[in-house]
Amino acid sequence: MQMKTKQVILLMPLLFLPLLLAGCWDKQELRDIAIVLGLGFDCTEAGELQLTVELAQRENGADSGESVCFTACGETRQAAEEALEQLLDKQLFWGNLSLLLFGQGVSYSDMAAMTLTLYQDDRINSATPLFRSDDPAAAVLNGHFGEAAYVSQGLVQAVERDQRDSTGVYCLADHLEQLVNGVAEREVPTVGVNEAGEVYLEAKRDNKR
Amino acid sequence: MPSSRYQTGKKVALQLSENLAQIRILMAESLDLTLREFELGNGQRAATLYIDGLVDMEVLGHDFYAPLQSADNAKNYSAAELSQRVISLGSLQVSQDFDQVIGAVLQGLTALFVDGDDHALLVQAISWQQRSVAEPGTDVVIRGPREGFIESMRVNVSLLRRKIHHPDFTAETLNLGRYSRTDIALVYIKGIVNQDVLTRLRQRLSEIDIDAILDSGYIEQLVQDTPYSLFPTIGTAEKPDIAAARILEGRIAILVDGSPVALTVPMLFVEGLHSPEDHYTRFYYATWVRIIRAIAFAISLLLPGFFLAAVYYHQQIIPFNLLLSMAAGESSTPFSTGFSLLLLGLAYEILREAGIRLPKPAGQAISIVGAIVMGDAAVSANLISASVLIVLALTVVAAFVSATYVDAATLLRLIFLLLAWGLGFFGMLIGILFLLVYLCSLESFGVPFFAPFAPYDAYGMRDAMVRYPLRRLRFRPYLLSRNQRRMGQTPKTSADCGEKG
Numbered sequence: 001m002q003m004k005t006k007q008v009i010l011l012m013p014l015l016f017l018p019l020l021l022a023g024c025w026d027k028q029e030l031r032d033i034a035i036v037l038g039l040g041f042d043c044t045e046a047g048e049l050q051l052t053v054e055l056a057q058r059e060n061g062a063d064s065g066e067s068v069c070f071t072a073c074g075e076t077r078q079a080a081e082e083a084l085e086q087l088l089d090k091q092l093f094w095g096n097l098s099l100l101l102f103g104q105g106v107s108y109s110d111m112a113a114m115t116l117t118l119y120q121d122d123r124i125n126s127a128t129p130l131f132r133s134d135d136p137a138a139a140v141l142n143g144h145f146g147e148a149a150y151v152s153q154g155l156v157q158a159v160e161r162d163q164r165d166s167t168g169v170y171c172l173a174d175h176l177e178q179l180v181n182g183v184a185e186r187e188v189p190t191v192g193v194n195e196a197g198e199v200y201l202e203a204k205r206d207n208k209r
Numbered sequence: 210m211p212s213s214r215y216q217t218g219k220k221v222a223l224q225l226s227e228n229l230a231q232i233r234i235l236m237a238e239s240l241d242l243t244l245r246e247f248e249l250g251n252g253q254r255a256a257t258l259y260i261d262g263l264v265d266m267e268v269l270g271h272d273f274y275a276p277l278q279s280a281d282n283a284k285n286y287s288a289a290e291l292s293q294r295v296i297s298l299g300s301l302q303v304s305q306d307f308d309q310v311i312g313a314v315l316q317g318l319t320a321l322f323v324d325g326d327d328h329a330l331l332v333q334a335i336s337w338q339q340r341s342v343a344e345p346g347t348d349v350v351i352r353g354p355r356e357g358f359i360e361s362m363r364v365n366v367s368l369l370r371r372k373i374h375h376p377d378f379t380a381e382t383l384n385l386g387r388y389s390r391t392d393i394a395l396v397y398i399k400g401i402v403n404q405d406v407l408t409r410l411r412q413r414l415s416e417i418d419i420d421a422i423l424d425s426g427y428i429e430q431l432v433q434d435t436p437y438s439l440f441p442t443i444g445t446a447e448k449p450d451i452a453a454a455r456i457l458e459g460r461i462a463i464l465v466d467g468s469p470v471a472l473t474v475p476m477l478f479v480e481g482l483h484s485p486e487d488h489y490t491r492f493y494y495a496t497w498v499r500i501i502r503a504i505a506f507a508i509s510l511l512l513p514g515f516f517l518a519a520v521y522y523h524q525q526i527i528p529f530n531l532l533l534s535m536a537a538g539e540s541s542t543p544f545s546t547g548f549s550l551l552l553l554g555l556a557y558e559i560l561r562e563a564g565i566r567l568p569k570p571a572g573q574a575i576s577i578v579g580a581i582v583m584g585d586a587a588v589s590a591n592l593i594s595a596s597v598l599i600v601l602a603l604t605v606v607a608a609f610v611s612a613t614y615v616d617a618a619t620l621l622r623l624i625f626l627l628l629a630w631g632l633g634f635f636g637m638l639i640g641i642l643f644l645l646v647y648l649c650s651l652e653s654f655g656v657p658f659f660a661p662f663a664p665y666d667a668y669g670m671r672d673a674m675v676r677y678p679l680r681r682l683r684f685r686p687y688l689l690s691r692n693q694r695r696m697g698q699t700p701k702t703s704a705d706c707g708e709k710g
Contacts, residue, residue: 018635019632019635019639021635022522022632022633022635022636023631023632024630024631024632026522026633027521027522027630027633028521028522028524029521029539029545029546030520030524030532030535030536030539030540030546031536031539031540031542033524033536035529035532035533035536056529056533093524095524095525095532096529096532
């Protein structure tokens with residue numbers, strides 16, 4: 001066999017194998033996706049993980065300006081996500097995720113473990129802002145924050161406005177860094193919700209629980 | 210060996226009656242063939258043969274028949290003597306070859322046979338109905354000449370000659386088509402033309418054996434380097450100023466009788482993105498519009514694919530508000546985004562074809578109906594989403610910015626759409642790489658089609674995507690001509706003279 005033919009035969013797989021990396025099995029129709037803006041974690045009394053997603057709602061061809069939240073439980077995050085997708089009959093789309101919220105019942109150790117898995121999830125941006133709350137995450141995401149259409153976006157914008165230094169909004173990557181270093185250099189922003197459903201940013205305090 | 214019954218291999222006979230008999234055998238059924246017998250002033254028998262409708266009867270009457278019938282001589286005239294002493298028309302030729310005479314008559318010449326001479330006299334008094342020189346529908350300019358080629362090759366050559374008054378301007382003629390015997394002219398400038406290209410062209414034209422050449426499109430398809438190429442590798446020009454500019458760069462124009470479209474070889478890819486106006490306007494504006502054309506060409510190829518890849522696989526790159534509004538639009542339509550794009554593309558092609566072929570008033574009506582149906586009703590009825598419609602509208606409008614590549618863009622757009630549908634941006638990237646490799650592999654009469662990008666020619670780049678000021682374009686592209694100097698001294702500017710403006 002000639003050298004050139006050999007080279008071509010060797011190069012062909014290199015050229016065509018990458019085609020397997022992408023393909024129509026990954027495609028998502030826009031009508032079949034639910035755009036997740038905020039993701040909240042709570043632990044139920046039964047010890048299950050309760051996932052709450054704040055979705056961008058669309059009506060009559062436009063942004064309705066109101067959020068809609070759905071909640072599902074599961075043994076693991078994956079199980080809860082599957083339950084949510086089944087409930088919505090849509091695939092969850094994480095490209096616009098702008099809030100991660102650890103709510104009631106999520107211990108510091110749970111939060112650390114979840115932070116790691118979230119960081120390893122390539123669908124989730126490591127620069128996603130991270131918050132915690134002593135109230136249920138589901139209640140926070142179902143509440144309303146001032147004039148903001150979406151609680152998640154309103155909260156992030158409020159923190160950005162209040163930011164006096166150049167460190168940026170506390171995010172998933174920041175939290176992981178603190179866990180690795182074992183030193184709490186920055187506080188996790190904390191939010192709460194009152195009985196009227198109004199969400200508020202709590203005063204800064206020690207983030208250790 | 211004679212290839213048709215008009216090629217007899219015979220000579221013109223001495224006796225007029227023999228010639229007339231031969232003509233009647235050959236062409237008795239031809240309605241438009243006029244065979245007129247008469248006597249010269251000295252009583253010598255003669256006959257003329259011409260095609261009715263192809264000759265100028267007024268010229269023949271005044272300058273041909275009248276002198277012949279008043280010619281008085283003691284002895285018989287020969288055809289040569291008549292041409293020298295009697296007939297005052299300018300273009301005369303004596304021939305002994307009977308087939309040549311018949312061929313000339315079929316081209317519109319008038320043949321004169323005289324009794325007692327074995328030669329015929331061919332008189333050029335051609336005149337037939339033709340449209341006047343007008344501005345063509347394509348290559349419309351705001352600034353620049355308005356005249357366009359017409360269906361007469363001779364008029365087209367004269368239009369070029371009027372622009373290039375130089376003895377080196379050459380118009381070689383040849384005859385192609387067994388039945389049509391179409392006149393073809395190769396127009397070039399001797400000192401400038403690339404001889405390799407000219408030799409190749411002559412060779413390929415000499416190899417054509419076809420029954421008829423009805424338009425320059427036949428020649429284009431028969432002589433191009435890669436007959437199955439997506440891109441045209443032979444340029445076209447409907448205006449003499451475009452053809453003249455290309456001839457002056459070292460190209461060859463091929464003019465075909467009966468076609469108002471001249472072909473120019475060799476062709477480079479960038480020609481399709483140029484307009485004749487680029488050289489008539491200020492260089493910075495010409496550069497700007499060339500960049501716009503390149504962007505429009507890219508849009509016409511890639512936009513639907515890019516849009517589909519983003520919608521199907523890479524939603525992250527779509528801004529949130531746009532994504533939300535697109536998702537809302539999509540959720541109310543029955544078809545998927547990819548199918549909507551295909552469907553709308555097909556509907557557009559049907560409407561375009563109908564609009565072109567129909568008579569003008571009906572074509573306009575179709576366009577309006579198409580615009581309303583596609584633009585408004587389809588969106589209102591939630592058949593397609595507004596974003597799909599906007600993408601397709603922008604694509605088809607962009608395609609017409611570089612009209613030369615409309616055919617190629619239509620097909621390539623579909624290929625890119627399918628690649629994006631199946632593989633997202635990865636597929637698009639593969640498609641773009643293959644397209645670039647393909648463009649680099651094309652040649653036009655031995656000249657790389659993708660020059661001056663590949664092979665890279667720094668000087669050629671001055672008149673490719675950008676257009677340098679005219680005074681800095683002193684040389685022709687080296688791939689097109691061996692005689693490169695185009696410009697000598699340029700007028701001095703105020704700065705050169707040290708004057709204050």
